[in-house]
Each structure stands twice: as structure tokens, then as C-alpha cells.
Amino acid sequence: MQPKTHDTKHHPAHEAHHEPGFWSKYVFSTDHKVIGVQYGVTALFFLLFGYGLMALMRWQIAYPNQPIPVFGGLLQGVLGDAASGGVMSADLYNAFGAMHGTIMVFLAIVPLAFGAFGNLIVPLQIGAPDMTFPRINMVSYQCYVVGGVIMLVSFIVPGGAAQAGWTSYSPLATIIPTNGQTYWLVGMIFLITSSLLGAVNFLATIIQLRAPGMNWMRLPFFVWAQFVTGFLLLLAFPPLEAAGVMQLMDKVLGTSFFLPTGLAVSGEFANISGGGSPLLWQHLFWFLGHPEVYVLILPAMGIVCEVIANNTRKPIWGYKSLVYSSLLIGFLSFIVWAHHMYLTGMGTKISTFFQTTTMIISIPSVIILTCFFISLWGGSIRFNTPMLFALAFRPMFGIGGLTGLPLGFNASDILLHDTYYVIAHFHYVVAPGTIFALFAGIYYWYPKVTGRMMNEALGKIHFWFSLIFMNLVFAPMFVQGMAGMLRRMSDGGAQYSSAVIGADAIGGLSDAIMKMNINVSAAAWLLGLAQIPFIINFFWSIKGGKKVTSDNPWDATTLEWQTPTPPPHGNFTKEPEVHRGPYEYSVPGHEKDFTPQTEK
């Protein structure tokens, strides 16, 4: 028997509240579901924006110093001389590169994976009425928006946006003459504050607000993933906040935290007190930077786990291994950061330590991925859109993860460091990895939020073209990187091509390698077009999608499907009681192939 769709208007608890106005309902809401949707929509906007920056950069890489068609004039109109004649200047390329990274990581993926999905799903899955601190939750979203607006504004300040890469290495970041870096730092402080408030809230919610019977080993893996993510954000972000404050002081107050004695700028000694340490910035940055990688991937793994269990109609294989592996990842991720710094000359002993921990952390990641693969064994798989994305996540993340190993060994990293190989590696993890998982999550939970399904046909078009073009974009970059093409070059490496420096010169980039730039760019633009079905689907389905006939359209077991659709304020009509684990599908002796957690 399936629960019928509840009509939210007839809940007595709901009638006690008077209907809130537009502002308090949609803008200053403290309801976790509304905040989740706010996070989601804002983050999707930034995802598109971050893609747009890259799409323009890909023109400059493929056709260096030629005017950008269609958008060139617009760019010149908004940014002035930095794009004079519609040609992207090297400074603008640097700014777009730095902001692409910043926006994708801090304004798109993390807010989508943690802010949006975490907010929407975690309280529902643990049987809680809301987050523990609803008002702090609202402030967290507002800080995120303020941080995002500051980042956007930085594009049009004199000198342009930050240009020292998303890592903002000092002293470069401090001495580039633009206020954009100052905006970047202030924006980051807001974003970090937002994440910290969110993390405290998530952890407190998961620890305090689990429904009766929802003990730790009955938590869906998605909740576990968010739990570990919360700890990573809570403990890894503050050092970056400290570093941000110090770099801000270097920039604004003239201190020398990261500026060494004898620093020369444009051939003259800089007027500074000196005595600072550039390495200090890198340590503090990567102390956040590496846990951040797992902040990006763990929620994605959580989503994939939910979708797989639901669509294979069998329990997830190795639930406990998943839980312990994610905890181990969380712990180890704090002691691997310096594998980003092998080339800084910090010493071979330190490199060896970080190389060892880096190899160790791949073990729990492989365990998780293996569990997901074995879970398919003997399942009767439903190939719907969320499942397709969840299935594709595995090989994509697998490629991304395995190609990380040569970067973790400090001997091979010397050759590959700062090449396109690195770009290909981490994009395989984040783009066809995490983003695919996020798409899976959107298709999967959409009916819970709106009461309507997304269109399957459009979803499949979206999936297949995304899968093809993602690979056409990133696979060639491995080859380019191994051929020695460095990242962060505003002409796509043209000045080091054999065509320019002569065919006999050692280390020149061959014509074949250079030609890949054009292919990759074309694939990148087509990847953008492949998102159009998704955008149409996303908005059209709000009104035009197929209405769900029950509160549990996927026949799922977890608690978020045991609420009315969409869930009312306070989520549950009565306090849920949990009697069993999260993935009891196809339990022998039961008449249905799924047994909800609330069933006795």
C-alpha cells in the first residue's frame, strides 16, 4: 500500500500559522526546504556563469588573439580595454581563469552539494522538522549571496577581478595592481563564514534531531557523507579565513605576512618591511584546499549511493564499509595537503610523508567506489535519468581518481605539475564526477520538491550528450599535459608550439597537440548546448511535468519519501519512528520490493 498524496492545506499544524507574505516566504525564509531551493537556484546560476567564463577562455585558447565572435563586443562594452576589439587580453584571461575556479568551487559546487542538497534532504532523511538553528541557516545563505555579489562586482572594478589563480598564491596575488584581489578576499571571508555557519548547523542537526529509532547505523549514507563534509568545512575553512585576513592585511595595510625580504617588483625593491613567508600562504591555503576536494566529492558519493540503492532495488553492498571509509577519508584528508606543494622545495622528507598519506587516502575512496560497483551485481536495474547519471559517475570518478595517483607520487608529479594533465585529472573528479552526481540528485529529488517529475526524454538527451562531450573535453587534456602543455597560458601554448619555436627545438608542442585545443574548445561549447535540454526541463517541469500520484514515486525506503509532497512547514505530519536500516529493498518474505524505514 502506498501513501496517497497529502493535501497540505488540511494539516491542523499548518493552519495554526498564518500564511506568510512573499518576502518572509521566499526571501527571508527560515524553512530549510526554501533555503535549500534558494541555494540550489543560486548555485546553478553560478555554475552556468562559471561555465560561461570558461567558454570564453576556450576561444582564446583555440584561436589566440582573435576577436571573440558574438560575445566579443559585449565583453568590450562591459569590461572596456581588457577586451578591446573583442579580443581577450592576457590579464582578462588570467582574471577569468582565477574566477572560473573560485566560482565553480566556492559558489557553485559546494553550495549545490552541501547547501542545496544538504539543506533539502538531510532534515527529511533523519526525520527532523527543520535544521537545528533555522535563523542561522538563513544567515548562512545570505552570507553566501553577499560573497557571490562581491565576487561578481570585482569584475568591473578598476584593474579587473583577481588574477592570481583560484589559489591566490602570494606574493603574486598581493602585487598585481588590481583591487579585484581585495574584493576576492572579502568575498571569500563571507563565503567561509557562510560555510562555517552551515557546517555547525548540519552537524548539530544530524547529532541532535534524528527521529526516535534513527540510530547512527540506520542513517542513509547521504547523511553520513554530509556529516563528514560538515566536519571538513568546520575544521578546514578557518585556516583559510586566517590566511585570507593576513593576505588582506598585506594588500590593504602594507604588512608582509607572505612577502619575503628583498622582494623585487618590476626590477625595484618593494617598499615593504619583509620577513614574510610565501610558503605559509600555500600551507594555509592547501590545508583547506585538500579537504575541500572531499567536500566536493563526498556529498556526490552520498547522492549516488541513494540513487543506486533505489534503482537496483537491492540493499547497498557494504553499508558499513561505506560509512567507515568516509570517516577515514575525512580524517586523512587533513594530512595530505602538501602533495600540492612538491615543487616548492619544502624538502624530500616532508614530500615523502605527504606522498605516503596521499597513497593511503586512495584506499577508502576505492572501497567506496568498489561498493557502488558491487551493488549493481544481481540488481534489476531501472535505467531512468537519475540512475544513468549515477552510473556514469562511477567510471568518470574512477578515471579522475586513478589519474591522481601519478600526481600524488612526488617523482612523477615533477613532470606533470601545473600541466593540462592536472586540469584533466581534477575536472574528471569534479565535472563528470561530482556534477553528474548532482544532476542525478536533481532528477531524483525534483518530484519531492515540486510534486512533479522531470521529463525523461529530455533527461536522457541531456545525459548522453553531456557524457560524450565531457569526455571529449577532458580526455585530450591528459595527452596535452603529458606532452608538456602548461596550464594558465593565455594563448593556449602557442608561443611554445613547434610552429613558432621551430620543429627542432626541444619541448616544442607539436601541431597535433596544438590542434587538440580547437577540438577541445568545440566540445566545450557543445557541452554548453547539451545543457539546454536540462534548463528547459528544469523550468518547464515546475508547471508542466507529470504529476506524482503518490508521495513516494520511486518506491524508496528512506524517510524523505514518507512526508507529504511537497513537505509542509515542520516536514512531518507526525513524528516518524524508525524501525530498520536505510536500504531494505527486496527483503525476502515481504510483498513489496521495498520496506520503508518507518515500517515495523
Added chain:
Amino acid sequence: MEIPYVSKNRPDTGLYNAKLGIWLFLASEVMLFGALFSAYILLRVGADSGTWPHGLLSVPLGTINTLVLIGSSVTVVLSWAALKMNQFGRYKFYQAITILCALIFMGIKTVEYRSKFTHYTVQLQDGTKMDGHIDGSPMFLNLSKLQAKNVEEIKFHPDAPKGEKNAAHPEPQVIKTADIKSLQSWGPWHSTYLAIYFTLTGLHALHVLGGAFVIFMIWGPLSGMWKTDPTRYTNRVEVSGLFWHFVDLVWIFLFPVLYLL
């Protein structure tokens, strides 16, 4: 459904929500100050030998401030205990002392900061370098400001030579603006030591202000809750007290690191 455990303890964790929340928040604060302390260590270890300054700060003032903060931590506990025993008047009294302590701390900190902002290093065109004060104790003066204001000369009071007790101050001297190569007050830009000093103590001072503000709000404007929901009110006092202890603890690390070592 309403949010549970707002003021009552969850049986299996033994905590109400806000208490867990503040502990988690304090964990992140530990990482924030931990990063700054690590930065301090790295900068100090990395400094050229003999360049790390000693004895720039007034140990007596620092000691007084340490005692003031420790005292305020005691009164915070006493005020919470008073509430637990239903003695609202005593709570009001003790917490008033806490707020007073916070103000004294900030007052002393202001004096210390000011003494740095009015202290200068001047370098003349002939290469002589002097530390000292300028007549009238202006703050944040530098060469370009002097030139902008068309000041032709300053009266400079050089410091007594270091290391000699009871050494007489050298005679003040008049320095022409035209002779000055650089003039710098002892703000964070002066040296890496002062940079980390101002960052650490400045961030700590912000925490003192924030904590004192919250304690004051609960003590004054929001104290009506004692009548409507005494358990929750007492919890608020406890949670703000936990934060206050943390602020105190940070200072207990800051004092030896910056003043004594």
C-alpha cells in the same frame, strides 16, 4: 512538528542544541586561532636570526589584562551558578562585573595600541635611524602626510637607549621634513612581529567585543526571558559563558607568546 531539544537535553547526547552548537563553533575557532599561531611560529622560525624583536610590549599592562580576563571568567561562572540557584539579583551583579572587566580589558588594549601608533621609526637622508615619539603624539603619521600638510619640521623625542636601566632620555631634536627619508609609525606594517601581534590581538579583541555584546544583550534588553522561559534563559547564559571562557583561553595563550617569549 516543532524543533526538539531547544532547552531540554537530548537523552543520548546529554546536550541541548545550542550547547552542541557552541562547542562545534568553538572547534572552528580553535582552528582559526590555531592557524594564526602556526603562522606566528613559522614567521618567527623563518626570521633572520636576531631580527625578531623582544620587549616591545608592556608586561605589566599585559599582566593586568590577563588578571582582568581571568576574573571575568570567574564571574561568568558565578553568574550562571546564581541563575541555576534561582538568584536573579546575584546573576545581574556578577554579570555586570563581567561586562565591566571586558570594558577594562578593551580600555587597556586601547592604551597599548595607541602607544604603538604614536611610536615612530624615522630614517634620515644621511642614513641615521631613530625610534621615538613626535611632539603632540600624532597617530599614523608618515612622510607623505607631512608633505601633504606642508609641515616643515617635527620635534622628535628619541627613545632611551635599550638595555640600560634608568638611562636618561636623549634631548629632543628638531628634524626638518626635507631631511627625512622615511617615517613610519609602529603599526602592523612596521615589522612581521607587529603584523602578527596586531592580527592576533585585534581578532581577539573583536571576540571580546562580540562576546561582551552578547552577554550584555542577554543581561539587559533580553532579560525578560527569565520570566517567560527560565531554563532557556539560563542556557543562553551558559552558552555565552562557554564562548567567554574560550576568549579568555585564547588570551592565556596570547599573553606568553607575544609578551613574554
